Amino acid sequence: xxxxxxxxxxxxxxxxxxxxxxxxxxxxxxxxxxxxxxxxxxxxxxxxxxxxxxxxxxxxxxxxxxxxxxxxxxxxxxxxxxxxxxxxxxxxxxxxxxxxxxxxxxxxxxxxxxxxxxxxxxxxxxxxxxxxxxxxxxxxxxxxxxxxxxxxxxxxxxxxxxxxxxxxxxxxxxxxxxxxxxxxxxxxxxxxxxxxxxxxxxxxxx
Amino acid sequence: xxxxxxxxxxxxxxxxxxxxxxxxxxxxxxxxxxxxxxxxxxxxxxxxxxxxxxxxxxxxxxxxxxxxxxxxxxxxxxxxxxxxxxx
Numbered sequence: 419x420x421x422x423x424x425x426x427x428x429x430x431x432x433x434x435x436x437x438x439x440x441x442x443x444x445x446x447x448x449x450x451x452x453x454x455x456x457x458x459x460x461x462x463x464x465x466x467x468x469x470x471x472x473x474x475x476x477x478x479x480x481x482x483x484x485x486x487x488x489x490x491x492x493x494x495x496x497x498x499x500x501x502x503x504x505x506x507x508x509x510x511x512x513x514x515x516x517x518x519x520x521x522x523x524x525x526x527x528x529x530x531x532x533x534x535x536x537x538x539x540x541x542x543x544x545x546x547x548x549x550x551x552x553x554x555x556x557x558x559x560x561x562x563x564x565x566x567x568x569x570x571x572x573x574x575x576x577x578x579x580x581x582x583x584x585x586x587x588x589x590x591x592x593x594x595x596x597x598x599x600x601x602x603x604x605x606x607x608x609x610x611x612x613x614x615x616x617x618x619x620x621x622x623x624x
Numbered sequence: 625x626x627x628x629x630x631x632x633x634x635x636x637x638x639x640x641x642x643x644x645x646x647x648x649x650x651x652x653x654x655x656x657x658x659x660x661x662x663x664x665x666x667x668x669x670x671x672x673x674x675x676x677x678x679x680x681x682x683x684x685x686x687x688x689x690x691x692x693x694x695x696x697x698x699x700x701x702x703x704x705x706x707x708x709x710x711x
Contacts, residue, residue: 449704449707450700450704453695453703453704454695454700457695457696457699457700457703458695458696461696461699462683466683475696475698475699475702478699478703479702479703479706482703482707483703483706483707486707530636530668532631532632532633535631536631536632536633537631537664538632538633538636538664538668555678556681556682556683559678559679559681559682560682560683563679563682574679578676578679578680579679579680579682579683599640599641603639603640606640606675606676606679607636607672609675609679610671610672614671
């Protein structure tokens with residue numbers, strides 16, 4: 419998320435503006451400074467969307483090259499970190515679109531069921547985290563998010579984890595804001611359903 | 625449960641809009657009334673909120689696997705080499 423990649427900065431340059439000016443001037447030390455300052459954090463973003471494999475590395479590389487090419491269009495009133503964040507998200511989304519999709523569970527199977535009178539079919543106590551260490555809990559949640567169908571997982575990651583707003587996500591995915599909202603709400607409901615039994619059983623780590 | 629016009633299903637449909645402050649005043653009133661009368665939906669709302677929190681917390685642990693603070697040198701060199709080929 420933008421907030422998580424906000425602290426990298428100038429290195430050998432006085433400030434972000436000086437770094438940007440040097441990038442525009444084509445200075446090799448500026449390119450290297452930019453890459454060293456942001457590569458780790460951009461990689462974290464790419465890995466959330468693409469997993470741990472080479473795809474994430476490739477997306478980061480594409481993001482930097484795209485940034486180098488378009489540095490003249492960088493608006494000085496934006497933060498470099500925010501700008502780079504969007505570029506790497508777009509690069510990762512491009513990779514997601516082109517790679518072979520894994521078979522998906524339909525989201526409907528993961529949504530709560532209702533009786534004809536409008537009651538939920540199953541009402542179970544839901545106490546995630548009660549028996550789990552925080553580290554174990556994080557792994558469990560990441561694995562649960564990974565089980566969501568891609569179109570829902572992507573929206574959940576972009577809205578809740580990367581903290582992009584609805585309009586930005588809609589534009590990036592080429593869908594309407596209403597579709598983004600519907601997918602996010604369903605993704606959260608499905609994630610809740612996935613987490614419930616895993617957590618209730620205590621130590622299940624998929 | 626059809627407390628004051630909303631079924632549990634409708635209540636759940638409205639949760640996100642309610643959390644985002646996007647419900648109109650009449651629907652917001654129905655939502656609040658349902659919440660007072662339906663313990664199941666109180667639980668569901670709480671678990672929905674908790675799910676969002678768990679999602680947000682799933683990656684921001686210092687030292688917890690996939691947030692590389694150190695920059696992979698192989699990646700840095702690959703980017704810089706690709707940059708040189710751009711010229």
